[in-house]
Each structure stands twice: as C-alpha cells, then as structure tokens.
Amino acid sequence: MKFITRFLIPVCTLLAGLMCGACSDDDKQIEDLPEAPYLTVSETVFGDVGVDDVTLYTTVASSRTVTVRSSDEWCEAELLADTEKDNLRLTVMANPDEKERTATVTVSAP
16 A cells, blocks of 8 residues: 555656646647758750750759759750749750760759
C-alpha cells in the first residue's frame, strides 16, 4: 500500500497533467507549415536542333521565384509569366557554320 501512495499516485498525477497540457489551440497544425521548396524542369536536354532558327519550350515549376540564364548569345532563355506549362522559351539562333555547338541554360531559385 505504501508503494501506491508514495510512488504510483504521484506518477499518475504527473502523467495526467502532462497529457492535459500537451495540446492547445496555439499549436501549429500541419497545414500551417510552409511548403517545402521545390524546382523542377520537365525537359532538360534538347538534341539535334538543326541549323535554322528554332524555338523550344519546356515547363519549369517552383515554389520560389525562378531565374534563367543562358551560357551563349545564340541561345536565349526567357521565362514566360502568363502560363504554367511550356513557360520556359528557348530561342536558338541559326547556325550558319553548321558546326556542333552546346549551350547550358541555368534555371535557379533561392
């Protein structure tokens, strides 16, 4: 009987108090948490584009503000704000020398 009064009752009282105070209306709910950052590009490689002027499109999706930059003047990259799909326009200028060339378009977000 001493065990119950000296140990078990205080422990049960402490646990009951912790359980009652563990939840409150001030706790953040899962839906209140910010969205995890993401950045996706639907198509990342365009091969055998040809020698004439050509315009290519791909889709960029992100939870952050996106910036784009091309490594070469003959390949222009522009992010279109008025559409969700095919919103990255790549304009590849004509290749009069018909030599193989490669450009890198960097898509980034903080």
